[in-house]
Amino acid sequence: MWWMGKADVGSGLSATPGAQNAGIVVRDEPHAGQMISVRPTSPMVMNSASVHRDQIVSSYINIYFPDDIKGSIGLDPWYSLISAVSEMPNKPIMLEKALAATSCIYIGRTKRDNHLLSQGLQLYNGAIRHVSHQLSRKNYTDDLFYTLGIFQVLATLYCPAGLHSLIHQTAVTNGIFQQCFRHVSNTPLIKTLCLAFQRMRLLKALSPMEAKSGVELVIEHSPDELVSDEDQAVDELFHLMAGIAPISAALGMTDVSDDDACHLLLQDSLAHRDKMLSWYSREIRRIGGAPSVGQSGEFPSSTIPSAEHMFGLPYRFPTLDNARIHIVYWAALSILQELIGQAYAYTYPYAPVDSNNKNKEHQLAEYYADEISRGIPYCLQDSMKAWGASGTIFGMGQIAKVYMELGNSEKFMWSQELFKHEAELGSDLAYHMHHLLLFSWDASQKARQGALSPESWSSTSHQSVPATPPSPVSSLSSASTAPFKEEYASMPGTINVPVRPKLESDELEC
Template structure:
């Protein structure tokens, strides 16, 4: 069994289940996630509640092991499962007297939102940092360290506000796969946004440096695409079951729908185009700072074009990138893909919807929201919250004008996501 860039979750789950001599903690967690999936599929509340009881028992086991500094690689495996359990149970009501300990971060127990999922992501980051020297490079630990957890970090943060150790983790550890390289480029979005939020507009040299950082990152995304010949994996010939029962047609809006030569190309394609969608608003703001500075001496016509998102080069390119994401949706959401297709599309689709928000393109934005609502109807519980977040960003745009991307860490209140006591610094600096 080989791990792919795309199907990491199923690979890991099969690997965890097949391990000999599992700890009681891991065994309970595997049973818990099974009960929760079956309970949801059969609408069996008793089965779901039993899964929650097993989940809480596993949390207590992990807390005990961590407090005694008793390390087992099962701690890492269990922390991965905790993340997926939180995704699967967002709509489930809590039992009375549940344990309200989340590994490491000890945040509030949040059964009806994204807070506990975000807390588990932060918890696994801390676990990996603390125990990394005690782990061996086995076929399960490797994908968790190199790709799975990096993907979860990017999904939760849009690579914004990364702590120095998180930035280091994303950029310095790699297994050489195309997807791992791409996630390392995503990490560069964090110092860009940090500088953008704190820069002195009167400091022309600092504004120039920021713009050049943005443009270098843009070139890195493009060079990655060319290096790995991503276009070779794309075809416009749809499979027989291409049409989905509840995905609205969008050829008029976005162009000819895409399909792929093999499954691994899908996630690479989606996340590649999501990168520029998140980066280009920052380039727009950086250019705005440079061009508007008295030292720039930019002609009025070029300045006006640079300051108008509807004419700005990067914003127009970002709109094309968002369209590329949406051209993929018909393939990913066809009936035979079930929930798996939606699972990989939510993060890129959020990036695309934020571009349409900046352009005030209600038609394309609403189309994205319909896809997210379709995911919710098929059992993807995070989709309910993504709909709310997307409309939240739409309202912010109407109130504040052009903006950069919005991350889940910024939307979820600290009281439910786990307070990050560490100071968030420029990610390229030491803590």
């Protein structure tokens, strides 16, 4: 079965405040030699299993989502989906169990209540049986579509088998989504949810954990099907982002000895960047406006260390949706800049580079990564709860990748604090990405040590080699990046000025 498997549930149990508020059974953490006692539930919970499930879902919503949610469906369909489903008067048992399973598993994980986690897994298995029955009968209903959407989100919260299992499950679910979409009702909610899940698929495909050679948005839609001006603008952005994949694929297939092919690839890459920059200048109002500069300590987080000494003051956004759009946009530009840097190196192999073998275009990739780092604190402030953090993982993956490739330990380790924070908020996806990136960091550091020249070894033959060599990238310090940041500070995609300054690479001719 392609669905996530069973989890090992330990014997250590702890009280769950959110669960207590919902009136469900919890157990206290026992002392050595003490019998485990069961706290009785309120009579109200015992009246109906449906009441029990509705209460735990309500508890989950209060824990996971911020108190004041503003903005449209944006880049995260989860709130719209769970709100619509939880308010349905007569939910089928499949949908009810799926929603309750997600709530129990999430609260059980974050509150370390293994009893509640076990209950959630039982509900999940029950929902899976209903899904399997409907799939075997090819009964593609609206309820099946909603249930698959819930499982899609649940997979990121609880994937004990690791990233490969999550990627496989997501791919299979997307295939079933396509079949469902051909049969379900033609409602605005279903259309918008399906488009939103496709956007999530594209983000995963462009992320470091799942690189694809080709990605496209396969669901046909017309502009009048999109729910708002903001959604139409975001739709255009994602179609531009889908155009990054062919550039990446072309880099892998281009013969570096073919000067004409390298020049053409570089020009295509620069042209695509111009399209993305033009999109921002054109659509800035429709996505809610540009961010402003916040104040020091304005967005408090109980676990994320301040990084103002590395990136400057954080950004303040009109809404969480607006923040997520900017983070996705900056991440896409950072990815594209890395590809342009490779194309530039193919075309001009003897052009000046810094001490880390990075050209000007690679440095611009770091600049956009720093912009993401200034935007993330707004999303991760305590008042945004887990939902605020969930929309930043694409940007988090990109900044970690950039800082790793540049060899900057301070910035990279700060990015890992973001993953640890989101993992503590209940995301297994963040947990697995954190460990994957740490493994990659260790491997990159060993590679850097192995790349030391014989001369450097002979000059230090009587000295011990440090476990982590000093970072060769002086451009990562605030002092050395000052001229670079001044040059690009007025670019679209940052703040205020809608015209990008001319770059040397713009003068290249095929």
